[in-house]
Amino acid sequence: MGGLASAEELVYGPVRSRRLGLSLGINILPPNGKTCNFDCPYCQYGWTRVSSGEARSWPAPESIVSALSERLREAKLSRTRVDRLTLAGRGEPTLHPQFPDIVRGLRAVRDRESPDTRLAILSNSSTAEKPAIRAALLELDERYMKLDAGDPMTLRYVNDSPISCTRIVEALRTLPDLVIQTMFVSDPEGRMDNCGDIAVGPWVRAVAKIAPRKVHLITLDQTPASSFIRPVSDVRLLEIANRVRQSGVPARAFLSNS
Numbered sequence: 282m283g284g285l286a287s288a289e290e291l292v293y294g295p296v297r298s299r300r301l302g303l304s305l306g307i308n309i310l311p312p313n314g315k316t317c318n319f320d321c322p323y324c325q326y327g328w329t330r331v332s333s334g335e336a337r338s339w340p341a342p343e344s345i346v347s348a349l350s351e352r353l354r355e356a357k358l359s360r361t362r363v364d365r366l367t368l369a370g371r372g373e374p375t376l377h378p379q380f381p382d383i384v385r386g387l388r389a390v391r392d393r394e395s396p397d398t399r400l401a402i403l404s405n406s407s408t409a410e411k412p413a414i415r416a417a418l419l420e421l422d423e424r425y426m427k428l429d430a431g432d433p434m435t436l437r438y439v440n441d442s443p444i445s446c447t448r449i450v451e452a453l454r455t456l457p458d459l460v461i462q463t464m465f466v467s468d469p470e471g472r473m474d475n476c477g478d479i480a481v482g483p484w485v486r487a488v489a490k491i492a493p494r495k496v497h498l499i500t501l502d503q504t505p506a507s508s509f510i511r512p513v514s515d516v517r518l519l520e521i522a523n524r525v526r527q528s529g530v531p532a533r534a535f536l537s538n539s
């Protein structure tokens with residue numbers, strides 16, 4: 282689901298971000314191209330439909346775990362304090378066929394090498410209804426889950442999701458202690474944005490139903506797949522954040538220029 286600027290290595294960084302502090306990124310996806318079941322026009326890795334035809338191989342859980350172990354030992358030696366270990370990378374991490382095994386292995390390494398560091402994920406929420414994935418998500422300390430729309434048409438425009446809005450919201454509603462992460466984008470021609478009142482109303486209602494611990498509202502800060510879309514203005518992002526707060530859910534807007 283992206284979110285942290287990622288390299289091709291299994292473990293990359295540390296990367297400093299406003300939302301996650303100093304984070305080591307863990308990319309458990311195949312090394313070439315992007316692996317995702319969404320096709321967001323704002324994706325920093327380009328269109329999924331362009332990259333999905335290439336043959337890929339999934340990294341083995343043992344390689345991921347040993348790469349993390351090595352990086353945590355290096356961090357300890359250099360006295361670098363890492364706030365988070367974040368499953369992110371070029372696509373959706375939960376698509377790895379051995380995702381539950383990987384989470385177990387990463388947790389064991391974290392507990393051994395750096396017990397105070399939080400283990401987190403950036404996910405597009407598309408697999409959150411699957412029992413094995415849900416169980417693995419609950420093994421993590423922090424879950425940053427995408428919800429960019431609260432109605433089917435906007436979901437199709439902004440994510441091209443294979444899963445319906447109703448199923449995503451229901452899966453998130455029954456997962457505890459989430460941060461919802463929403464990317465707001467504008468399209469001057471009105472083709473594919475989620476920042477107008479028609480899209481924001483159902484989205485706020487969906488967020489209130491999920492009742493997350495917090496909502497992070499973000500906008501474009503990388504080159505998007507589509508040349509049509511633009512960042513949302515700071516004023517509009519703050520207005521939307523206020524609407525979320527009025528519904529009783531804590532919200533923070535990450536402005537494009539802060």
Ligand code: SF4
Nearest residue numbers: 282317321324372405
């Ligand atoms: S969820 Fe969207 S933004 Fe994230 S990697 Fe997939 S296509 Fe890109």
